[in-house]
Amino acid sequence: MKITSAIAENITTCFEGNNWTDVSVDDVLKDVDWHEAQQKNIASPNTIVSLVNHLYYWNHIIMQRIKGENPSIHDSNGFDVKKLSNEDDWNSLKDETHQSFMQLADAIKNFPEEKLEETYAEGKSSYYKNFQGIIEHAYYHLGQIVTIKKLIKAEEKK
Numbered sequence: 001m002k003i004t005s006a007i008a009e010n011i012t013t014c015f016e017g018n019n020w021t022d023v024s025v026d027d028v029l030k031d032v033d034w035h036e037a038q039q040k041n042i043a044s045p046n047t048i049v050s051l052v053n054h055l056y057y058w059n060h061i062i063m064q065r066i067k068g069e070n071p072s073i074h075d076s077n078g079f080d081v082k083k084l085s086n087e088d089d090w091n092s093l094k095d096e097t098h099q100s101f102m103q104l105a106d107a108i109k110n111f112p113e114e115k116l117e118e119t120y121a122e123g124k125s126s127y128y129k130n131f132q133g134i135i136e137h138a139y140y141h142l143g144q145i146v147t148i149k150k151l152i153k154a155e156e157k158k
Helices: 003-016 025-029 034-038 048-066 087-109 127-157
Strands: none
Touching: 003 025, 003 087, 003 127, 025 048, 025 087, 025 127, 034 048, 034 087, 034 127, 048 087, 048 127, 087 127
């Protein structure tokens, strides 16, 4: 298997499941409603919706880097999500995030392997490090989402 195909598969399974962790973004978010997604808790300054938006934001940063661009990172770092008004807003963000994972996986799968050690900009890290990093990043935030969700669900049971 080509390394780019393996990386792309890891990105896909992080979102859709059937990965080594037995947890995925899609599965964790299935039973989170739009109120829960915005609920703050003591475990994190972030909400589930801000973490999902942050994942979406960074998937697009990596897509720009694949195109050879060097996008600036906003101070908000993708955590600045507008307040959800209803379940449709939440479903739209989840769908857009899913699409961003699939688009990124497709772009990486089609990325020329001979360019993996090249940098997307002078003095920056290689494409390979960016691709591996975005997977690590997604799993890191997935762990936060799992923890926040457990706390929210436990509080609701009280």
